[in-house]
Amino acid sequence: MLNCSDTPDSKREATELFLFSRVPVFLKTFGKFCRAKELVYTWGAEGLPSVGRRKHLNFICFRSLIVIMLKSKTFVKKTRSGGVMKVVREHYLRDDIWCGSEVCTECKQESTVLQKDACMESSLCSYPHYLVPDTNVVLHQIDILEDPVICNVIILQTVLQEVRHRSAPVYKRLKDIIHEKEKHFYTFTNEHHRDTFIEREPGESANDRNDRAIRVAVKWYSQHLKTFESDTDGLKVVLLTNDQGNKQKAQDNGLLVYKCEEYVKSLIANPELVDRLALSSDDKSEITSSKVLFPEHFPLSRIQTGIKSGSFLQGTFRASRDNYLEATVFVQGEGEDSTEVLIQGLQNLNRAVHQDVVAVQLLPRSEWVAPSSVVLQDEEEGNVSFMEEDLRTAAAEAARKPTGKVVGVIKRNWRPFCGMLNVSQIKESTRHLFTPADRRIPRIRIETRQASTLAGQRIMVAIDGWPKDSRYPNGHFVRSLGGAGEKETEEEVLLLEHDVPHQAFSQAVLSFLPKMPWAITPEDMMKREDLRPLTVCSVDPPGCTDIDDALHCRELENGNLEVGVHIADVSHFIRPGNALDKEAANRGTTVYLCGKRIDMVPELLSSNLCSLRSNVDRLAFSCIWEINHKAEILKTRFTKSVINSKASLTYAEAQMRIDDTNKNDDITKSLRGLNKLAKILKRQRIEKGALTLSSLEVRFHMDSETHDPIDLQTKELMETNSMVEEFMLLANISVAQKIYDEFPECALLRKHPAPPPSNYDILIKAAKSKEVEVHTDSAKALADSLDAAKVDGFPYFNTLLRILATRCMMQAVYFCSGMDSDFHHYGLASPIYTHFTSPIRRYADIIVHRLLAVAIGADTTYPDLMDKHKQSALCNNLNYRHKMSQYAQRASVAFHTQLFFKSRGILNEEGFILFVRKNAIIVLIPKFGLEGTVFFDSKDKVSPNIVFEEEGPTLSVEQHKFHIFDKVKVTISLDDSNIQHQKIRMALIEPVIPGVSVPAPDTETPAKKQKLDR
């Protein structure tokens, strides 16, 4: 499809581009008119053909090449609506496919990819060589292909197509490698080459045909390159395949062929690359004993019949975090309906790994069990039977759950896992167990010769398979992330474990960025409103470089006010469907960690062209209201615009201007106008029942050199924070209404469901313990009772109650209006809502911008935008990425908190009890926004007398009774005994309970104190 940013610069090209856009129409006609005739079809150097018609010939031409249609295949396809569609697929052979090699003088290529001096020092191949991997080598050894050592590789079209068909993630990784210039990977379109295309023979399987096509292409390359032998040191082509039959046939054809493993082991300078080899299935006997441990998995056909007949259930396998011998399989039924099947014991778990899609068979009701309450970590090899015995405690009939066993795996969901190596006790051993950071993943057996180097490092390991005679899955070393506990390493781990895409943007993605120097063109100006004269400014946190919103407010002649919210026009730069767009859609959101930001879009956009910085012209999408002094909206309009912000202020700077009575410039007047309206808007919103909840956000003060946290503070909110927020909410609501009115079936909206009443139990109980009543039958009732909640002599009570109320809430989610009927946003008390105001850091906002642009006639639409199923799938990804980014952010705060306390030794602080548990209290330290657990039973001490009462809830420890909201004093320290799972530990100082509480530690040293106060 035509990319709108590709503006043609000459008339000739313009015509060609115009024609190109109509190619599909012409081709269809060709299929009907000319099947019997010769079709002439030429292809351009840039892949942009033009289309024309001459006498009896339909042709597509560009420069001078002629291509002949080889064959056409016609078949009938059923359409969604039930009709029948005739599809004609034509296969063209071309003469203009070049070999891509630097040594070649025959091919008319303008640039080459494969180097003349293709030297990978190998004891098997002492000559320069190009590698040609077959499909299975690419699928299973992509880690090897990604290694910087491996370059000058020919990827055949046959292989690329098969990989694309069989694994989307590997296909993406392969495409990324191909785009990397230093790797010299060349794609050879052998299926369209006159000399290398082959037809499937009668009786030949598709697989065998493809293997043959690969061999033919390798043969062609060998002969083609031979022509230039005098200029090279005997440059050769080497086929890599692990398929014995294919290898034999290749040898018979006189080709150079090696198994991937053979070849990798032959690399002289890089012995460590062997570790990254995936184990192929015929190697497994080497690594496992002969004893069969697990039942065989049923074949897929049997599983499918079983699922159809109802004897098996299909679901997602979720391993328990606390007990490695237990899991549940989540079976999605019709609609909202779902069941959970409990699986216990190694045999029944039958080699399923967390997140795999499995088939389960229910056990007879007499064998059903209850979930165990034991915490079991897989520490020792062997001794399994003993632990399984432990599990089967007699459970009350009522507690028993549907229990089953895994009979087959429908889809593995393996990814590379972060973790650490447990170096084998056996000296000289190359086989070691790897313990993943995620407790739900089993330990993995790998082979490595660098165990002593890898000990103490965080590494990544991929699973290759799990044979039925192996206690653990087999895998291979992927790469090292660095020393455990080091900041960079741990940051990488938390990004990987939260599935945050964070690699540098690929060349393919970057190629869609505007070319610098960039400037607004006269054509841009013609399509936009020139709002540069307005006194627009932005207000953000300090240090913000991705400014996506700016505001203005001015008095109109009729006495009303005009308020504008101007949002970075990201969708001008990111066009639907290109690599940049796909990457942003996949990332879904920018992720903010302490001291680090992982951008959704490349920096040129996020911090420069889209960032609404002051004193530069920027493209914006503006929402402009006419508002009276009672903050009633009289008119709303949307327009693409050009703005020139007059100031980029921080919240504090804006606040100072508003408060400084000596200041009366345009910016300050604009801010005062906004602030005044915002207060009215906020009051109105709260009157309608919007909730103002509280969660303590912490902020670290980082040392400017070491980037270590030196202080930790809860974020302070100013009036100006709320001023900006009010107008963002208003813009989001106005836009939501507009796109829903225009596209009722495919508006991307955001909703916040009301929580089920039982969610509030803990809040009601907690309030009651202080004789405060909380009503939860509506958001308004809740908001009102939170406002009224006060306890004499306990000023922090109200904040605590709001923190607790926040925990009762549901997640807000994106959805497609055509797929849902409940749009309500509970927290904001708004009947409709969306995200429009942060397109630099949220992909949802980009879609909303596109919808709004179509609605006001400022841009064209495209099929996916109007497809509610596709949009719904997109929403699922956005919700997932959003959730994971929040978890990653929390993990980052937790890690920095640990770093902070590590350098501080043991501290003592005041806190409040937030929750009371069976054997512990959870304490919140307001000063640090930190939550920690004080346990009252421990392994190494005699446990005190503990009584838990559900009703309060209260916990009696010896003679003292703890309630929610009690004030306590605790010590805070870092427990780093388990390097993979460091934790903040708290111990009780006050109230003093003999035998339970600890003495207060010495306070910190003055030297450190001084640094703190800086």
Ligand SMILES: [Zn+2]
């Ligand atoms: Zn050539």
